[in-house]
Amino acid sequence: MKLITAIIKPYKLDDVRDALGELGIQGMTVTEVKGFGRQKGHTELYRGAEYVVDFQPKLKLEVAVAADRVEDIVEAIRNAANTGKIGDGKIFVSPLEDAVRIRTGERGPEAL
Amino acid sequence: MKLITAIIKPYKLDDVRDALGELGIQGMTVTEVKGFGRQKGHTELYRGAEYVVDFQPKLKLEVAVAADRVEDIVEAIRNAANTGKIGDGKIFVSPLEDAVRIRTGERGPEAL
Amino acid sequence: MKLITAIIKPYKLDDVRDALGELGIQGMTVTEVKGFGRQKGHTELYRGAEYVVDFQPKLKLEVAVAADRVEDIVEAIRNAANTGKIGDGKIFVSPLEDAVRIRTGERGPEAL
Amino acid sequence: MKRLIALLLLSTPALALAQAENGPNGADTAWIMTATALVLFMTLPGLALFYGGLVRSKNVLSVLMQCFTIAGAVSVVWFLFGYSLAFGGNGAWIGDFSKLMLVGVGHDTLNGTIPESLFMMFQMTFAIITPALIVGGFAERMKFSAMLAFSLIWLVVVYAPVTHWVWGGGWLQEMGLYDFAGGTVVHITAGVAALVAAMVLGPRKGFGSSALMPHNMTMTVAGAGMLWVGWFGFNGGSALAADGYASMAILVTHLSAAMGTLTWLTIEWIRYGKPSMLGAATGMVAGLGTITPASGFVGPGGAVVIGLLAGIVCFSATNFLKKVLKIDDSLDVFPVHGVGGMLGTLLAGVFSATTLGVFSGYGFAEGIGSMAGQLKVQAIGVIATLVFTAVATWIILKLLDAVIGLRVSDEEETQGLDLSQHEERGYDL
Amino acid sequence: MKRLIALLLLSTPALALAQAENGPNGADTAWIMTATALVLFMTLPGLALFYGGLVRSKNVLSVLMQCFTIAGAVSVVWFLFGYSLAFGGNGAWIGDFSKLMLVGVGHDTLNGTIPESLFMMFQMTFAIITPALIVGGFAERMKFSAMLAFSLIWLVVVYAPVTHWVWGGGWLQEMGLYDFAGGTVVHITAGVAALVAAMVLGPRKGFGSSALMPHNMTMTVAGAGMLWVGWFGFNGGSALAADGYASMAILVTHLSAAMGTLTWLTIEWIRYGKPSMLGAATGMVAGLGTITPASGFVGPGGAVVIGLLAGIVCFSATNFLKKVLKIDDSLDVFPVHGVGGMLGTLLAGVFSATTLGVFSGYGFAEGIGSMAGQLKVQAIGVIATLVFTAVATWIILKLLDAVIGLRVSDEEETQGLDLSQHEERGYDL
């Protein structure tokens, strides 16, 4: 199994979920994160004091999948999240050794 | 070493922590996340406009542990977080190559 | 590639980012987390009812890097985040099999 | 308006003058200063919070900013010439420039029994809240510059004349229109303008497909409570005196708000299985808006019926607009204020009747002998205000769109108005 | 209540009538309209925010909704027959139906020097806040339907009679009970009812074992500030006139609040090493609740002592209830309002004495010659109110529990009342 982690622009969440849904993936876990990268932030002024807000709000999606589905899924996320603009984000793939469904105790790909 | 990641129902945190405490595990990192899965959300109505809130609030626990403790710990989390109802969550196990305690510079299992 | 995950004290973020910047690392993803560990929380009293707040607010930094840069970067984070006090946090290193830049489709270390 | 009543009751100018010559009344002055503070409080922070909580987090400051800026800009324009256009002279259609910059108004210049400076201030708070109400129609997508230009032009072109018609001695007042505290002047004009703005600007991105949820209902409820309390000044102050008329106006206002609250939440409870906080608060506003034109003319029994009808009718209108017409009046200004204002103006013609037993009011306008007669005047008032406001608002917006553009870019809308228009964020918790 | 004072001072009905025949007083009317707005403001949004901030995030809307719905429902019932039960007729125990739906009350019907519509409204705001205060006792676990049924039945069965006893010409008033603005009528009844409700419903899940922390102290502080300000209307308005009695009532109210604040935070500082914001705000409410019955009868010196004692006694009571009795009166209504109300009612009998030097007040009730005499009446008032409220509340709750059930299911409680009762969430930041 693999864990696919995608950092995307927040307003792309619905598109990505739809794309994954079409591939039969329904489970995922989403976290609100602050992204630092090439995409620059902005400067806010409060009564003349400048505050550089250099992070961008992003969403981190984590999807555990069977190893053989990785390419399809990466591709689907990429298509759905792509706007062609800087800051579109990243997809990371990392190994996953085991998965357990807490409710039933099932393990491995069945647990997903 | 392994990294154990558990997605659980928020109100189960105390139970899980107690269970881990009994195994001598005291360190962990917890994140508030939004879970999408089989457990469905609900519909909210604001002045007749329906909003489907399709995520569930979940907590993500991350615990780095020595490789030989994985089974015990997975079992303990499962028992503590289990309600038998849909949406109880998942436990993932992934490889961890190194760990460092920032304060002392200790590395490997000692750093945990 | 490797994924370096650091749990640090929130007010150390700027120092760590500066240190990483000097190593040419500019991208990273930051999450607000609750840390449980050796560092103890505090007790709050609300009209005589005691509430033990036993977590500490921490930040989790995730940085994907080429494998050969791991040591430098771990060292840089450690130096920047170190205060010598309990609760300084941890650095974890885990394997990363692939990375994709959503905007361009680049893969591997180029995508970072 | 008590002034109106006075005009109607004391039909000879001589008598009216006599009253004025009685000199200032400290109690009336004390109450109207209080009422003025209460009506300003309705906008700042009341309405600002009520509206602010209903938009998404990324737009909350833009809404607060719009309410604040309107308060500032309208006040200055009102002082310069707005007040004069509304209350100067005796024209049928519009005032004159005789009260420009309050020329000649000193400490002891009176309007009835209160200082004219106070009467002007009290009216100013109405002139502030009316364009601020419209903000709800175009929230989350209008450019700040366009919003400001629109609000000021609209104040002069729509609000000032309608105020003159109804309260400044214009044709509707002459005809005997009953609008105690602003069913036509405030609520119909604001509601219709919001609807037209919503249509001209088009819906927000994602309207109908994704969640455009309130980001902070506690803020909305805080604002709702302030509106309820502030409305005592709005309607009670419109008596322009500290007397039984003012007290009764407050009582009927309160009862209508209470019934509106209960009605809306009961409908939700029956239809959806659960009553909601937002439903309760919206019903309350509907009850308040609807009783407003009637508040000086009806009794408590009538007020309860008015509140009940406000809940039913405004609830239906909200659903109709959103689900059938699919117009994105972001914060439902038209179905709540516009429809409520129309309903209330008509019902003022019904429940002012003295022959309804426990639902009786305090009589029709001078010279009007029957409910049919009063209702006809009320209907004319409603239709004239509606049509004039719709046409004028549409023209102003179309012109402004051509000249400076009304709507922010897609990207700015996605980013949120707080950052794109003001480079600020609401929260950094 | 000024009415009370009037009754006591002008012991012959003829004289009282004479005063009424003096006609309306604009200044009194202006002030009581203001006071009415202030007391409504105490509940909406004041108390709603104060309470709302103290519960967990998942229950915040349920608390706001309870306060709002109570405001709506109580107002309608008060208009229909509640007011008549409290203030109609001259019975010793309960009013009559002579003022049903305010029959016969017009613009110029007076109560003393103010319009009766206003007197009824002012009293209505008291009738609203009293059941709203009880919400704190059963917060975070009661069904919305049960809450609504309970509040209305309680209003009729407990609040209306006690009000009649104390302010409507009933037996306690006849006896000379000093309760200026509601120590017995409002605070003891609400506090005792909250305690009984907390016991009948049982503690919240997790009480004593896990953290049931306030979710938004800034909201609570905002509400606390509104309570402080609004209380000027509560106590100052109870003079029913704009005069030196009203002013003095405001002054003593303020001083007691100030001392309550300082006392509570000082105790915390000494005992726990740090003073807390919630402690300061709670001490303030304790000071306000405690001075309430005494506020028309004591001087500023007495008020400072009352505030001091309020802080000490209510602090101890809070700890005792939570730590020793382990009763989950969620927001400490009984130890703060109930105990404060009892303490204040008794202290009204002490500090109204004219012989205490700088701590003197303005004299005992007509016909009562000694502190012992006044204290006896005060004690009777306290005990009667306490016992009657406890028994009646217990019966109402037990009946309701049998018929519709009081408490939400475990699962609903875990999920939170906002979603389970109202399908809404407080925040989506």
Next chain:
Amino acid sequence: MKRLIALLLLSTPALALAQAENGPNGADTAWIMTATALVLFMTLPGLALFYGGLVRSKNVLSVLMQCFTIAGAVSVVWFLFGYSLAFGGNGAWIGDFSKLMLVGVGHDTLNGTIPESLFMMFQMTFAIITPALIVGGFAERMKFSAMLAFSLIWLVVVYAPVTHWVWGGGWLQEMGLYDFAGGTVVHITAGVAALVAAMVLGPRKGFGSSALMPHNMTMTVAGAGMLWVGWFGFNGGSALAADGYASMAILVTHLSAAMGTLTWLTIEWIRYGKPSMLGAATGMVAGLGTITPASGFVGPGGAVVIGLLAGIVCFSATNFLKKVLKIDDSLDVFPVHGVGGMLGTLLAGVFSATTLGVFSGYGFAEGIGSMAGQLKVQAIGVIATLVFTAVATWIILKLLDAVIGLRVSDEEETQGLDLSQHEERGYDL
């Protein structure tokens, strides 16, 4: 202050007495009770929220707590001897102990046409807000104990004497200083003290290098709205009567706030490309602070100019302090209130002139024949207040620093004052 006007207009004591002997005025009493509530509302929760939103999340409760505790502690000290020091006796420099604990003040003791208990309460709300304003200067770094000690000592050593000079019959009042509602007494003293405190304590950790951003602008805006509304009581109440002077004071206050708002946001719009909500709110406060000393003496035309100048001057001062002097007056108390107070006190000497056409006011002080003459008195008032406050504040702080220490430790500052001083957190959402 109306008292001042009365003293000036009725130059013979006999006449002044005569007016007092006219007995109490219900309307004036009603209005001043309302105004007192409004001014308390400015501090609690107004200013507390305004300031609270501007600090970081970890310090929000400390700011609320400081405002609350000051309200409590100042009230008690004011009652004990503060009021007597400010308003007792006829000394040029300081009052006496004749009104200690309000000895001899009963229900019918008057001050002018209102009860003395009310006059004392109204003044008390000013005594509360002034040290509360200073909180903004040392926010986010001062120890709670030091804050409390400082506020009380400062009240006695600085506030009471200056109040006596200007309103209590002292030397500045004798000289004819025009300070209607507290340009010198409130705003200059608070602004200067905040500046001195900011300098003595030193900047917050991270000032100049990292982001010390407002954590909740919606809270700040809510507070700003309350300040605007409450200020009607502050300035309008200072007429101490419900008459044309009070009304006009409210009108000019409102217009200056409106212009301040528009001016500040326009400058930002031009300079930075975007107008900000915080800018609008700050401009509003600048407009309000600046008109305060002038509010009883100038006309609406003058008020518009004063608001305009307030926006320009206070904006520049804020930038100068922060960017050039690099002083960390955390919430900009000096540039907004201090500078605004000085500017307004001087402009009161300009726009009170009766010869400025549409910008005319209502005349100079009795015995002063020219603008130069009035301006000289105003300048003396400004300088005397500034110098005295600066020196006295510096000494108090240095002494306190030596005795108990002013500033929390580095670690406590990093952790935040909420936890380190009060063991509480603002939010647990």
